[in-house]
Amino acid sequence: MTSTQPLTAGTSSEGGAAPLAIEVSGLTKVYSDGTRAVDNISFSVKEGEVFGMLGPNGAGKTTTIKMITTLARLTVGSVRVFGVDVTASPQDVRQMLGFVPQAISVDGDLTGYENLLIFAKLFFVDHEQRKKRIQEALDYFGLADRANDLVKHYSGGMMRRLEIAQALVNRPRLLFLDEPSIGLDPYSRRQVIEQIKELNREFGTTIFVTTHDMSEADELCQRLAIMNLGKLAIMGEPAELKKSVGGDVLTVKLTGPMASELPATLGSVVSADEGTIKILTADGERAIPRITDYFEGSGAVVESVSLNRPTLDDVFMK
Amino acid sequence: MNNIQRVASSAMTIAEMEARKIRHDSTELWMRCVQPALWLLIFGEVFNSIRSLPTGGFSYIQFITPGVLAQSVLFVAIFYGITIVWERDVGLLTKLLSTPSPRISVVVGKALAAGVRGIFQGIMIFALALVIGVNIRFDPLDVLGVFVVVVLFAMCFASLSMTLASFLKTRDRMMGIGQAITIPLFFGSNAIYPVSMMPQWLQYVSAYNPLTYVVDAMRSMLLTGDYSGLPLDIAALLAATVLFVLSASILLKRLIE
Numbered sequence: 001m002t003s004t005q006p007l008t009a010g011t012s013s014e015g016g017a018a019p020l021a022i023e024v025s026g027l028t029k030v031y032s033d034g035t036r037a038v039d040n041i042s043f044s045v046k047e048g049e050v051f052g053m054l055g056p057n058g059a060g061k062t063t064t065i066k067m068i069t070t071l072a073r074l075t076v077g078s079v080r081v082f083g084v085d086v087t088a089s090p091q092d093v094r095q096m097l098g099f100v101p102q103a104i105s106v107d108g109d110l111t112g113y114e115n116l117l118i119f120a121k122l123f124f125v126d127h128e129q130r131k132k133r134i135q136e137a138l139d140y141f142g143l144a145d146r147a148n149d150l151v152k153h154y155s156g157g158m159m160r161r162l163e164i165a166q167a168l169v170n171r172p173r174l175l176f177l178d179e180p181s182i183g184l185d186p187y188s189r190r191q192v193i194e195q196i197k198e199l200n201r202e203f204g205t206t207i208f209v210t211t212h213d214m215s216e217a218d219e220l221c222q223r224l225a226i227m228n229l230g231k232l233a234i235m236g237e238p239a240e241l242k243k244s245v246g247g248d249v250l251t252v253k254l255t256g257p258m259a260s261e262l263p264a265t266l267g268s269v270v271s272a273d274e275g276t277i278k279i280l281t282a283d284g285e286r287a288i289p290r291i292t293d294y295f296e297g298s299g300a301v302v303e304s305v306s307l308n309r310p311t312l313d314d315v316f317m318k
Numbered sequence: 319m320n321n322i323q324r325v326a327s328s329a330m331t332i333a334e335m336e337a338r339k340i341r342h343d344s345t346e347l348w349m350r351c352v353q354p355a356l357w358l359l360i361f362g363e364v365f366n367s368i369r370s371l372p373t374g375g376f377s378y379i380q381f382i383t384p385g386v387l388a389q390s391v392l393f394v395a396i397f398y399g400i401t402i403v404w405e406r407d408v409g410l411l412t413k414l415l416s417t418p419s420p421r422i423s424v425v426v427g428k429a430l431a432a433g434v435r436g437i438f439q440g441i442m443i444f445a446l447a448l449v450i451g452v453n454i455r456f457d458p459l460d461v462l463g464v465f466v467v468v469v470l471f472a473m474c475f476a477s478l479s480m481t482l483a484s485f486l487k488t489r490d491r492m493m494g495i496g497q498a499i500t501i502p503l504f505f506g507s508n509a510i511y512p513v514s515m516m517p518q519w520l521q522y523v524s525a526y527n528p529l530t531y532v533v534d535a536m537r538s539m540l541l542t543g544d545y546s547g548l549p550l551d552i553a554a555l556l557a558a559t560v561l562f563v564l565s566a567s568i569l570l571k572r573l574i575e
Binding site: 059066069071073092094099102103104105107111114118119121122124164166170 | 342415416
């Protein structure tokens with residue numbers, strides 16, 4: 001039996017309010033050219049949470065991450081990471097973090113092992129622990145058999161996994177992933193997402209992820225914030241956000257007489273044309289038989305009914 | 319670990335990173351020996367036969383050997399600004415700066431790596447000098463002294479180059495400024511002709527040219543054995559190195575903002 005060591009240093013909180021991993025208040029970034037990239041945002045991330053930040057390109061997500069990870073100076077406001085102020089003690093903050101940037105940035109001219117070794121050293125991982133942690137990270141991400149190959153010969157998915165492994169040799173309490181699945185094929189993407197979920201589940205690592213892929217955010221995150229034009233547009237649990245869009249949409253195809261209005265108990269008509277009618281309703285699955293009965297009762301033949309649940313895309317577009 | 323130990327440890331790690339890359343692929347290192355070899359073998363040999371330059375009793379090829387060494391180290395070092403911009407472009411710099419390692423250690427580490435490349439240039443030029451029979455003083459202490467000057471000089475210009483990179487921010491501009499710095503420094507120094515041959519205005523310029531002091535220091539150790547100017551040469555070089563390392567460390571974050 002080998003004992004499995006956690007890959008990260010997440011700690012479980014015993015009762016009471018979970019300590020905050022990130023506390024952001026009144027955060028603002030104004031670049032020297034006057035651009036307000038981030039405009040007075042406040043939010044917090046609980047320890048052990050997977051927190052997602054969504055938004056279109058240029059919304060200010062990466063700038064926000066840069067300020068929390070001490071890579072960019074904040075203009076106004078305050079950021080605390082596990083209670084430590086980022087402006088006052090940036091090195092202490094960085095010691096607790098793992099950061100996986102947007103672009104793949106492992107060093108292609110070094111081997112996988114060397115990439116991990118260099119970062120273990122830069123994070124001041126003890127000499128005795130270094131080898132063990134590197135080996136564990138390589139095993140965990142399925143890179144052990146290619147550890148001594150130059151990284152430029154790796155596939156995109158392998159590079160991404162190595163990149164996350166690199167952040168984990170530090171056993172971070174808080175892991176930042178900036179667009180982690182960008183540019184990956186569906187299979188590699190799935191692998192990366194599963195591994196992120198597992199990190200959170202098994203080791204309690206707090207994870208802050210940015211993405212503009214709604215399905216990914218929906219699957220990965222316990223809480224989401226949507227950012228637009230430097231401001232937080234909305235924040236909450238994925239289900240809550242979807243509910244805010246207003247329910248399910250049924251698309252009914254039928255021939256025969258078409259009703260342009262429905263009894264309010266069934267739902268409201270969004271659009272109706274040429275034998276297709278779209279109905280907005282609170283609980284789509286239960287509404288299907290009743291709506292079918294209603295139309296057939298009025299002499300139409302229902303050909304098909306399809307149900308669309310709101311996605312985060314709808315939240316996003318709103 | 320206290321802060322100084324952390325800086326030292328991280329700087330060594332950054333330098334190790336470069337050393338490991340060179341070990342995987344050393345092509346660039348060898349290619350960089352071509353230019354100094356041409357200076358010695360062609361330029362040096364041709365002008366050696368003229369014997370009309372006031373080279374202080376030394377043959378012309380003896381005279382330019384320290385100059386060619388200094389020039390080749392300068393060319394290696396000035397390249398580091400481009401490297402750091404490239405590393406910024408591929409995201410590597412951001413990741414280095416997201417570690418708890420102090421920022422100055424990234425600069426010192428890169429500068430040390432430039433020093434290591436400089437030493438390699440030195441070894442190749444000394445080897446070539448031996449092969450073609452250039453008579454220079456191969457006293458171990460002098461050679462060691464030359465390597466100290468090489469490392470300092472490489473660190474100085476690598477840091478200057480990184481300082482400039484934090485203002486210029488793109489590879490294209492850095493290529494341009496690299497040329498614009500190295501060529502005037504080279505021709506405005508005593509590397510390939512004595513200062514006394516220069517027109518008066520260039521002599522003034524040359525007196526403020528750091529390359530002149532570096533060549534002077536190397537020449538005193540490799541040729542004349544007259545060390546009287548050495549303390550000033552090294553003190554000036556050390557001061558400039560500290561200044562540029564500090565400026566690059568403070569300004570480096572401009573690259574990622």
